Amino acid sequence: MEPITKQKLLIVEDDPGLQRQLKWHFDGYEVLMASTREQALTLLRRHEPAVVLQDLGLPPDAEGVEEGLACLRDILRLAPHTKVIVVTGNGQRDNALRAVAQGAYDFYQKPLDVSVLDLITQRAFHMAELESALRRSLGGLPGMTGMIGSCEAMLKVGRMVERLAPTRASTLVLGESGTGKELVARALHNLSPRAGKTFIAINCAAIPENLLESELFGYEKGAFTGAHKTTPGKVESAEGGTLFLDEIGDMPAALQAKMLRFLQERVVERVGGREPIPVDVRVVCATHRDLPQMITDGLFRQDLYFRVAEMTLNLPALRDRGDDVLLIARAVLTSCASQHGRVVKGFTPEGEAALRAYAWPGNIRELQNRINSAVILCDGVMVTAEDLDLPVPAAAVVAEEDVLNLRVVRQRAERLCVERALARTEGNVTKAAELLGITRPTLYDLIEKLGLHTGTPA
DSSP states (O other), X not given: OOOOOOOEEEEEOOOHHHHHHHHHHTTTSEEEEESSHHHHHHHHHHHOOSEEEEESOOTTSTTSSHHHHHHHHHHHHHOTTOEEEEEEOTTOHHHHHHHHHTTOSEEEESSOOHXXXXXXXXXXXXXXXXXXXXXXXTSXXXXXXXXXXXXXXXXXXXXXXXXXXXXXXXXXXXXXXXXXXXXXXXXXXXXXXTTTSOEXXXXXXXXXXXXXXXXXXXXXXXXXXXXOSOBXXXXXXXXXXXXXXXXXXXXXXXXXXXXXXXXXXXXXXXBTOOSOEEOOOEEEEEESSOHHHHHHTXXXXXXXXXXXXXXXXXXXXXXXXXXXHHHHHHHHHHHHHHHHTOOOOEEOHHHHHHHHHSOXXXXXXXXXXXXXXXXXXXXXXXXXXXXXXXXXXXXXXXXXXXXXXXXXXXXXXXXXXXXXXXXXXXXXXXXHHHHHTSOHHHHHHHHHHTTOTTOOOO
16 A cells, blocks of 8 residues: 655744644644745745745744745745745734735734644645646646637537547638637647647748748749748648648738649649659648638639638637636736746636626737736736726626625625725725725724635735
């Protein structure tokens, strides 16, 4: 029988007596003990514990909290998913709330009641496990690196990719700009027998018409002014692999005939050349245009359309993917926070409501840009609709159903108002209370009543 692996618990505490007491009490965990910020970060990098129990009073500022808060920020910067439970002295509730406002999972005040601390710690480990399982489940559709989705339309795309990838069929990927067409093309390549060969992408709309032919098919030395040496094109360079032609609907009419010949005969002729060159390439095309309408208008060759669209994949717009927008937004938020070194934990309820309600004309690309900007500019640890520069829908204030219970509506409105005030004052309770026109004790009571245990500094 294999030995049971204990969960790792990092305890950051400089009092030797408390160290011994806690290590003895938490014998059901693999306890890692640190006395300073530097030791804590070393153990964090080496062991990656899911939960950290940290005293805010650390040397050289054992009587204050600034070193402890700095340690908290460093832990969350290095490992944003870590659940940090801060422990403070009696009467230091404000400091505990400051810590939670900066990203701590929870707090506990001395003197220690080990039964309560047990409960908080167990809950933290349970939450860490749930979030870890969720991140694994959001690893994306099979083989489609970077694509996240759980709606039926995207699951259908995933199944289609799995079936098409091993074949040689030319595939046309349709969808609005920003829906992830190139990611689908790469998935078709990565799941195919050609995965070890080259994947080459070329955007037909981004290259001037007079250069596109030589870019695709190459040119012989002396074919035109500046052609100082024979140069293979993108098609030849993709030999044995996959050629992705993005925005093929923008391909000039004169070049469509040459592309048709290549797809029919699998040979290319360089500009200025006479000799056909055989090429073994799998072709995947994409466009946001209505190709059948373009055929009717005489802008796209019907015979080329039938060649590139042996199989067709339709990507849904982000606005049609339901709660996928939140799954993608959370994954993007985690990535951006790590990239910029910011401690940003998630979205406020009004932020999530705004994400759901917005139409996303730019699809995933627009979502990525808005979240990236919000992570850089947001003041707190939660991203608001204001940070995203999105309107707050009415449904964020009251429930989606028609709630007529005044107590429920009032509580929801109070929660939204308090969250906005705390976000606008960078988590400062005193300033938030002034903004709300109430006393600081009243605001503390509201925070507790509404279950806003994320608290704020004084």
